[in-house]
Amino acid sequence: MSTSSRFAVAVHVLTLMAWADEEPLKSEHVAESVNTNPVVIRRMLCELAESKLVVSQTGSMGGSRLARQPEEITLLDIYQAVESRGVFSLHRHPPNPDCPxxxxxxTVLNDVLDEVDSAVESVLANITLREAVGRLKPCVRTVAAKSAGVAGVKNLSAGVGAKRKNGKEHTLAARN
Amino acid sequence: MSTSSRFAVAVHVLTLMAWADEEPLKSEHVAESVNTNPVVIRRMLCELAESKLVVSQTGSMGGSRLARQPEEITLLDIYQAVESRGVFSLHRHPPNPDCPxxxxxxTVLNDVLDEVDSAVESVLANITLREAVGRLKPCVRTVAAKSAGVAGVKNLSAGVGAKRKNGKEHTLAARN
DNA sequence: TCTTCTGTAACCAATATAGTTACAGTTGGA
DNA sequence: TCCAACTGTAACTATATTGGTTACAGAAGA
Structure with a gap:
């Protein structure tokens, strides 16, 4: 349904910052982890900053870090910061007003869509960024990001291609 | 988030059929109510027929009607018939596997997205098409669709432009 | 002042959905 | 047996959103 990976990328970015603790991260290093362009990351960081989730510093030795502790940020905060619409849309063009x-x-659909949005929001409100970080496999903690960068980048192949339990697609094919 | 009105249109189409009772509806009449092209409706009807929600008849005097009673169709059935993906997507390109x-x-995001999808599905599973029809204002029932068609069509202006309670956009601007 | 960052504009590419035309095939009835 | 009225479907175009890229102004530390 969604053609946007904005929420996934935003969670990724903030997870990196929680992982890096207080260390400010450069957009270029974040982009390496997310596997995208630094400008895409900076655009998103601006939105996250407007929602007071991160703070950024310009200039040499600048970068971005969390504005609050990870346990004070929920996935709902992140969702609301980067997704401007609800889960569904109504008709592209208004239906025929002469038809009963x-x-x-x-009106009926609005009520339904509100119920759906509320359900989504209540799920996201109950997961903090701290919990999300805790769900990462602890075995890799030993190579945690240091000031030198998030990770050494050698190649960008493979990755997260698993389908979810319901069989719906959530990742596109690997880069060609 | 979603740029698709497929679910909204599908609910609209099936509501029309529930409203029309056993009377088969022509794609052209449905399209007049939805305010779109008959081919768009026929494409969607094919998907709904694959999911055994409607049956269609070709040829003269043909048309489409519900395959089951409205109380035996949930909004989840409709959602699954026309939406191929979950609510969110993961990264467009796989993240860097060299970063912890x-x-x-x-993996973490997949779990979260599964929770979200489950929440959405449980909301939709609890609303039947019969209930959706019941939520339509009963005051207009007197002009219910008859064999002559869904409604007399004079103009296609105005329509459903209200924003929802959370302020997120669900309709696009009126036709220009 | 130089270097290294962010912020942001401008543009292009990729993708998904919707709209349109056209036509083959089916069906009921004159 | 033919005709008119339907559905099913291919092919193409239009539109919108997101993401990727280049470029550059401005901030800040050394």
Missing amino acids: VGVNIG | VGVNIG
Whole structure:
């Protein structure tokens, strides 16, 4: 349904910062971990800064870090910072107002979509960034990001390609 | 988040059929109510027929009607018939496997996205098409669709433009 | 002042959905 | 047996959103 990976990338970015503790991260290093362009990351960091989730510093030795402790940031905060719409959309063009169904279906659908959005939000509100970090495999903690950067980058192949339990696609094919 | 109105249109179409009772509806009449092209409707009807929600008849006097009673169709059935992906997507390109966060974030996100999808599905599973029809304003029932068609169509202006309670956009601007 | 960062504009590419035309095939009835 | 009215579907275009890229102004430390 969603063609956007904005939420996934935002969680990734903030998880990196929680992982790096107080150390400010450069957009270039974050982009290496996310496997995208630094400008894409900086654009997202601006949105996250507007929502008071990160603080950035310009200039030499600058970078971005969390504005609050990871346990004070929920996935709902992140979701609301980067996703401007609800889960579904209504009709692209308004239905026919001369039809008894068309004229009222919008009201019915709005109620349903509100229920859906509320359900999504309550799931996300119950997961903190700290918990998300805790779910990362602890075995790799020994190579945690230091001031030298997030990780040595040798190649960008393979990655997260698993399908989810319901069989719906959540990742696109690996880079060609 | 979603740029698709497929779910909204599908609910609209099936609500029309529930409203019309056993009377088969022509794609052209449905399209008039939805305010779109008959081919868009026929494409969607094919998907709904594959999911055994409607049955269609070709030829003269043909059309489509519900395959089951409205109380035996849930919004989850409709959602699964027309939406191929979950609510969110993961990264467009796989994250960096050499980064301790990048290599594991997909697993964490998959779990979260599964929780979100489950929440959405349980909301939709608890609303039947019959209930959706019941939520339509009963005051307009007197002009219910008859064999002559869904409604007389004079103009296609105005429509459902209200924003939802959380302020997120669910309709695009009115036709220009 | 030089270097290294962020912030941001401008543009292009990729993807998904919707809209449109056209036509083959099916069906009921004159 | 033909015709008119439907569905099913291919092919193409239009539109919108997101992501990727280059470029550069401005901030800040050395």
